[in-house]
Amino acid sequence: MLPAHPIGVFDSGYGGLTVFRSIAKLLPQYDYIYLGDNSRAPYGSRSFKTIHQYTWECVQHLFKMGCPLVILACNTASAKALRTIQQHDLKKHDSSKRVLGVIRPTAEVIGNYSKTKEIGVLGTKGTxxxxxxxxxxxxxxxxxxxxxxxxPLWVPLIENGEYDKPGADYFVKQYLDQILAQSPRIDTLLLACTHYPLLEQKIRAYLPADVQAVSQGDIVAQSLVNYLQRHPEMESKLTKNASQKFFTTTDDTADFDHHATLFYCQPVQSTYLPVK
Known part of the structure; x- marks a missing residue:
């Protein structure tokens, strides 16, 4: 049985689980439903139109499961679909629902991390x-x-279980060299894909001592705390039984559960949710 009014967390695949992990740690009392659109992942190289279509379909599934609030824990979906969903789709569908992303909360604070005022952003092609x-x-x-x-090669490396293998080192160093070559004053690198925390150990190994890597999970989680404090009308709707449900659009739930456990850092048991 699904909880009455959980918080929905959406990602194109597994990466959003790194954000969900931070949210659930900071706000364990709420009910949650996580949905990964694994059957149509990755989103990174798809068009704006396709990403919006896929994201909006999944958001509507979460609405039907009782979620009044959905977090797009995916940078690509936040970049290419969130604005249209907020400004057009919600007004037509149900203006009482809310959909939030991960880009704005990160942008609100990331400048505070840099002393040189030079920041590098590492992300998918779409972002x-x-x-x-x-x-x-x-x-x-x-x-x-x-x-x-x-x-573009980082997400495939991660999803194929190569993120901690020696073969990943070349591609980690290649992209880091390219971003750092753009300015010698970059002192902060934003990992603007929720998959990238799994590469964080390798990324830090190839960074100069004066350059820091920043992932988004804790930033987005704290932003959600602030949002719920500012919006008691939404907070009061959410049910609090500390439950977590996981859904995936792939029928190979065993494969999803295996990979998801790596991202979520605890066992995951999912249910298949078919989409168009």
Whole structure:
């Protein structure tokens, strides 16, 4: 039986579990439903139209399961679908529902991490092409210079279980060298894909001592705490039985559970949810 009004957490696959892990740790009392669209992942190289279509379909599934609030724990979906969902789809569907992303909460604080005011953003092709981080960080920190680097091979390495193998080192170093070559003053690298925390150990090994890598999980979790404090009308709707349900759009739930456990750092047991 599903909880009455859980918080929905969506990702194109497994990566959002790194964000969900931080949220559940900080706010363990709430009910949650996680949905991974693994049958259609990865999203990173798909068009705006396709990503919006897939994301909105999954968000509607979470609404039908009782979620009044959905977190897009996916940078690509946040970059390419969130604005349309917030400004158009929700008004037509149900204006009482809310959908939040991971880009704005990160952009609101990431400038505080940098002493040199030079930040590098590492993400999927889709996130980088959208320019969302450059725009959002510029809104909050107009004095910060933002450089970007797409890392198209990192997600396949991670999802194929190669993230901790020696073969991943070449591709980790390659993209880090490319982003750092854009400016010698970069002192902060934002891991703007929720998969990338699994590569964090290798990333840190190849970074100069004066350059830090920042992942998003704790930032997004704290932002959700602040959001619920500011919106008691939403907070009061959410049920609090400390339950967690996992769904995936692939019928190979055993494979999902295996990979998901690596991202979530505890055993995951999922249910198949077919989509169009």
């Amino acid at each position: 980088v092409q959208s320019g969302s981080y450059q725009i959002e960080i510029g809104n909050f920190f107009p004095d910060v210079n933002v450089y970007q680097q797409a890392c």
